[in-house]
Amino acid sequence: MITVQGLTKMYGGFKAVDDVSFECRPGAVTGFLGPNGAGKSTTMRIIAGLTPPTAGEARIGGILYQDIPNPGTQVGVLLDASAQHGGRTGREILTMSAIMMGLPMSRVDEMLNLVSLTAGESKRRVRNYSLGMRQRLGIANALLGDPKILILDEPANGLDPAGIHWMRSLLREYANRGGTVLLSSHLLHEIEVIADEIIVIGNGRIVAEGTKAELLQTAGTFVKAGDMSALANALTSAGITASPSGDAGLRTEADPETVGKAVATAGVALVELRPAEGAGLEEMFLELTGDTQREQRPTEGVQA
Structure with a gap:
């Protein structure tokens, strides 16, 4: 040991x-x-x-x-x-x-x-x-x-x-x-x-x-839509907090049924809706160490 x-x-x-x-x-x-x-x-x-x-x-x-x-x-x-x-x-x-x-x-x-x-x-x-x-x-x-x-x-x-x-x-x-x-x-x-x-x-x-x-077991839901802006607005209107996740989607602590009902009410067409469990080691690693990475996303003052 x-x-x-x-x-x-x-x-x-x-x-x-x-x-x-x-x-x-x-x-x-x-x-x-x-x-x-x-x-x-x-x-x-x-x-x-x-x-x-x-x-x-x-x-x-x-x-x-x-x-x-x-x-x-x-x-x-x-x-x-x-x-x-x-x-x-x-x-x-x-x-x-x-x-x-x-x-x-x-x-x-x-x-x-x-x-x-x-x-x-x-x-x-x-x-x-x-x-x-x-x-x-x-x-x-x-x-x-x-x-x-x-x-x-x-x-x-x-x-x-x-x-x-x-x-x-x-x-x-x-x-x-x-x-x-x-x-x-x-x-x-x-x-x-x-x-x-x-x-x-x-x-x-x-x-x-x-x-x-x-470590790889995570609660909540992974959700993705063709119109991600409309999806984010629908979740916010329903009082559901979401954050960016892998594969250009969103992850929230709410369960899939709650998320599905909120999105359906707003009339947003989903591409993917599933439990967020097993998100993967890479995603977990980046979330836990995001503030220590050398490679950060460009912010203000950076032009394409």
Whole structure:
């Protein structure tokens, strides 16, 4: 289990992580989401003992990372696939890790086979690897000591669709065997597919957390009409508050029957009327982190 309690990290006057607390339980994949600069990587570096916190603590299996004896056999970490020594071969990197952890050399071949790096590829210098190959090597290194916990920062970067499917299956099987996985990714669809629990961070603070079912379940109604202006007026006249939603429609907390009656009374022809449940991870993510996004819609003073 990973337990983060009151974690804060200051860089001068900038608070990169602000009183963050959460848990990652065994047997589950926890998706860690947030915009660029939200504090994901800093939090993961603190958990892995690479960055000291300003306040709070992060424990793995009840103890600090730096206090874990032979940590590679307890927790596997992949924070930057490009940080591997470019002058060494993939096999050399895994061999050195195996020696440091006191593992049999047979584990090297087992891991190369697991991540589908061929004998020829394992003998190439890492500087000549594609990003996808470096990711596979990094995952092999993280799994080398057969740890019970995995901490992976953007492990799908550089992987093709087949590679992403492979990684998804690998992590799902790992969690099903009782492993704990903390996984950050900007590929929202992949998190939606694989994660059991989701943590969303924005501006260094947790803005939402819970099981996937809890976070993606939304009450109310999604409604869309050919004349969206008339639809908005009809809802307002009926005292129903609505806000823009995905697919150029509106979402309201009112139930579908109430919305349908109000719109019918106003004579507005609908294109779509349905419960808003299962709106999707992307929509939820954008709603929760909208004020932290770099890419904002143009406002006053911007001309086409």
